[in-house]
Amino acid sequence: MIPVLLGVCFIIFILxxxxxxxxxxxxLGKHASKTQMMELRAELGLDRPWFIQxxxxxxxxxxxxxxxxxxxxxxxxxxxxxxxxxxxTVTLPAxxxxxxxxxxxxxxxxxxxxxxxxxxxxxVCVALMSVSxxxxxxxxxxxFAFQLGWFEIxxxxxxxxxxxxxxxxxxxxxxxxSIGPDVxxxxxxxxxxxxxxxxxxxxxxxLSEKAIMFKHVLKNAMVSIITYVVIRIPFLIxxxxxxxxxxxxxxxxGIILNAINSSDFPVIRAMTxxxxxxxILxxxxTDVLYTVVDPRVRLR
Amino acid sequence: xxxxxxxxxxxxxxWESLTSDKMAVVCLLxxxxxxxxxxxxxxxxVAADYAKEIGPSYAPPSSEYLFGLDIFGRSVLAKTIKGxxxxxxxxxxxxxxxxxxxxxxxxxxxxxxxxxxEVIVWFYTTFNSIPYIMLLVAIxxxxxxxxIAIYLALGLTSWVGLCRLIRGEFIRHKDREYVQAASAxxxxxxxKIFKHILPNVLHIVIINFSLQFQVAxxxxxxxxxxxxGVQGVPSWGTMINDAKLELARGNWWQLxxxxxxxxxxxxxxxxxxxxxRDALDPKLKGK
Numbered sequence: 366m367i368p369v370l371l372g373v374c375f376i377i378f379i380l381x382x383x384x385x386x387x388x389x390x391x392x393l394g395k396h397a398s399k400t401q402m403m404e405l406r407a408e409l410g411l412d413r414p415w416f417i418q419x420x421x422x423x424x425x426x427x428x429x430x431x432x433x434x435x436x437x438x439x440x441x442x443x444x445x446x447x448x449x450x451x452x453x454t455v456t457l458p459a460x461x462x463x464x465x466x467x468x469x470x471x472x473x474x475x476x477x478x479x480x481x482x483x484x485x486x487x488x489v490c491v492a493l494m495s496v497s498x499x500x501x502x503x504x505x506x507x508x509f510a511f512q513l514g515w516f517e518i519x520x521x522x523x524x525x526x527x528x529x530x531x532x533x534x535x536x537x538x539x540x541x542x543s544i545g546p547d548v549x550x551x552x553x554x555x556x557x558x559x560x561x562x563x564x565x566x567x568x569x570x571x572l573s574e575k576a577i578m579f580k581h582v583l584k585n586a587m588v589s590i591i592t593y594v595v596i597r598i599p600f601l602i603x604x605x606x607x608x609x610x611x612x613x614x615x616x617x618x619g620i621i622l623n624a625i626n627s628s629d630f631p632v633i634r635a636m637t638x639x640x641x642x643x644x645i646l647x648x649x650x651t652d653v654l655y656t657v658v659d660p661r662v663r664l665r
Numbered sequence: 666x667x668x669x670x671x672x673x674x675x676x677x678x679x680w681e682s683l684t685s686d687k688m689a690v691v692c693l694l695x696x697x698x699x700x701x702x703x704x705x706x707x708x709x710x711v712a713a714d715y716a717k718e719i720g721p722s723y724a725p726p727s728s729e730y731l732f733g734l735d736i737f738g739r740s741v742l743a744k745t746i747k748g749x750x751x752x753x754x755x756x757x758x759x760x761x762x763x764x765x766x767x768x769x770x771x772x773x774x775x776x777x778x779x780x781x782x783e784v785i786v787w788f789y790t791t792f793n794s795i796p797y798i799m800l801l802v803a804i805x806x807x808x809x810x811x812x813i814a815i816y817l818a819l820g821l822t823s824w825v826g827l828c829r830l831i832r833g834e835f836i837r838h839k840d841r842e843y844v845q846a847a848s849a850x851x852x853x854x855x856x857k858i859f860k861h862i863l864p865n866v867l868h869i870v871i872i873n874f875s876l877q878f879q880v881a882x883x884x885x886x887x888x889x890x891x892x893x894g895v896q897g898v899p900s901w902g903t904m905i906n907d908a909k910l911e912l913a914r915g916n917w918w919q920l921x922x923x924x925x926x927x928x929x930x931x932x933x934x935x936x937x938x939x940x941x942r943d944a945l946d947p948k949l950k951g952k
Contacts, residue, residue: 372791380803491939495879495932497886499905500924507912606798607887625802625891633802641794648794 366645373641374422381630382411382418409435422634426642431635436627441635444620449602451521452609452616455532456601459539464594467544471551475559476578486548493545502611505538519613535608554589558582588659595651599643679868679944689940692933699930703753706746715743715899723911726918733918735907744899745922751900752882752927755815759881760874762820767827768870772858774828775835785832789825797822801884805893812895815888819881827873834866868945875941879934886927901927 406412410421425431431441474483510518516534558564559582567577602617609618617636624632683689705711718738719730726733732741774785792800801818808814838844839862847861888894889902901923908920 368787369791369794372787373794376791376795380800380807384807491935492928492932495928495935497883497901497905497924497927499886499890499902500920500928503905503909503912503920511913600796621798622891625893628806633799637795637799640796640799644794644796 366649369645370426370642371423373638373645374419374426377634377637378415378419378422381634382415422638425635426638431638432631434624434629434632436623436629436632441632444632445617445635445639448615448617448620451528451614452602452618454528455535455608455614455616456539456605458532459536459543460597460601462536463540463543463547466540467547468551468590470544470548471555472578472583474548475552475555475582476574478556478559487552490545490548493541494549498542498607501538501541502607505534506611509537510534519611521612521614531612531614535605535612535614538608539605550593551586551590554586555582557589558585561585588655591654591658592651595647595654596644599640599647602640602643675868675945679941682944683940686940686943688936689944692937692940695929695933696937699749699753699933702746703750706750707754711743711746715739715747723914723916725916732922733916735911735919741904741919741922744904744919745901745926747899748901748904748923749926749930751812751895751898752885752930755812755819755885756878756881758816759819759823760877762816763824763827763877764870764874766821767824767873768831768863770824771828771831772835772863775832776839776854776858776862778836782832785828789828792822793825801888802893805888810893810896812898815885815894818888819884823877823880827870827877830869830873831866834869835862838862838865872938872942872945875934875938879931879938882927882931882934886923 403412410418429442433439434441434444437444470486474486477483506518510516517531519531521531522528563585564577564581567581572580606618606622608614609616610622613619620632621636623629624636683693702711706713716739719740720734720738722738723734730740730742732745735741735744770785770789774782800822804818804821805814808817835858844857844861847857852861885894885900886902886905889900890906892906894900894902904919904923908916908923911917912920
């Protein structure tokens with residue numbers, strides 16, 4: 366875990382501090398004088414030796430002190446704290462809803478495997494996946510929010526009941542976006558289990574198909590399902606870049622997008638470090654969960 | 666033994682199984698026609714005058730202007746065709762880049778094992794922990810905006826999945842009898858990797874390539890939409906971006922053209938990818 370984290374810091378360092386164009390040029394424009402640039406470089410700490418700059422990135426990974434944004438001058442850890450809640454109000458319900466829906470659908474279609482309903486569902490999933498996410502967002506916002514007026518077009522309010530009307534449509538779009546790949550994935554997992562010997566044994570001893578699906582197949586498929594679910598949790602905190610920007614939700618996705626547009630390196634760096642850290646932590650968590658769900662798996 | 670029959674190869678069987686699937690054949694034809702269209706457009710035979718004003722601003726679709734016109738009175742049809750050139754080239758180049766990196770690192774890591782394996786596994790785990798959108802952004806920052814940046818950014822961020830698969834297959838294959846036989850007659854590592862083991866795992870590469878292709882097309886659209894993509898030439902992403910503001914005024918055709926054009930080719934690639942998997946990997950048949 367630690368070597369991977371150091372590696373992540375190194376890649377971030379190489380990308381943003383070595384290979385990237387001089388940030389002072391972006392911030393001051395083309396007509397900046399030499400002394401202006403030197404002053405700014407000193408102010409941003411870009412004139413220090415490379416290993417100190419690298420060490421800074423490593424240290425911030427463990428202390429969560431990322432400094433201030435270049436464009437808004439806010440404390441970055443503060444920005445992350447403020448942005449996480451709005452992101453989660455969209456992604457968490459959407460994620461739970463889409464996971465339950467897709468697992469149920471995949472149970473049904475793997476029960477009717479090879480039949481018309483199975484083939485039709487797979488086709489619909491592939492078709493859903495083939496449309497650009499931009500199109501869902503644009504058309505959804507246009508028809509459901511603008512023309513029919515069912516939802517708020519965009520914006521956000523803090524506090525529990527206030528944000529609900531703003532997040533409904535984003536949640537709906539998220540569910541539509543994720544249901545295609547999810548159903549396909551869960552279905553493959555279920556089918557992997559259905560052709561196992563223990564299922565044939567269960568059938569041979571006269572268990573009903575229902576008991577087999579829920580007691581045997583679902584339980585064994587749980588191992589893969591949990592991996593798939595847990596490893597995506599860190600990305601929920603990040604939110605969805607596109608959805609947040611279209612619906613003006615002040616979450617982390619929006620922060621990233623703004624940082625990209627204004628070349629705000631410290632923010633991009635902090636977000637990259639944070640999401641990498643979350644990803645690594647959750648991979649470890651998945652490994653631990655593995656042994657809980659399936660005692661046959663042992664951690665080395 | 667005069668009536669010895671040459672046994673049919675895996676590829677022949679796969680081709681037979683693929684062409685017996687009507688859906689797969691249709692999808693193959695769709696993909697081929699997109700390629701032909703993209704090549705014709707690149708050579709300037711079709712849609713060369715996409716930037717020319719041919720009628721009033723925002724003329725709706727009619728028999729004269731098949732897909733309607735955009736704000737500058739340019740043909741949306743021509744822009745869509747020009748966009749297919751960008752999309753197909755992005756899919757192809759990205760797929761090739763990620764294939765080369767993934768196969769090479771996966772093969773070396775799986776075949777040699779030990780320290781080499783550890784370093785490569787560390788490298789791709791590290792790479793994989795960084796969200797790909799951040800890597801994309803960083804790479805486009807470094808290289809500047811444009812199609813080359815898109816090729817490299819998407820290619821360099823998409824090889825990890827294939828690398829893992831290939832590594833796993835090489836670990837399974839490297840101690841098999843045919844590889845031992847190859848060493849016995851004096852085959853070197855290079856020969857064993859590329860001449861003996863690689864053909865046995867090639868089906869994974871092909872399936873992965875077809876899936877990578879459509880993922881790249883989808884990503885290009887999003888990157889171009891974010892303003893990090895191609896500049897100057899119409900792409901489906903920039904068309905969708907332009908159409909964002911037009912939609913509220915009821916001008917839906919530019920968005921529709923770009924969306925449908927992309928959906929058809931991505932759908933075709935998805936179905937083709939599944940059919941290829943069924944044809945080349947008989948263990949997974951019917952799943």
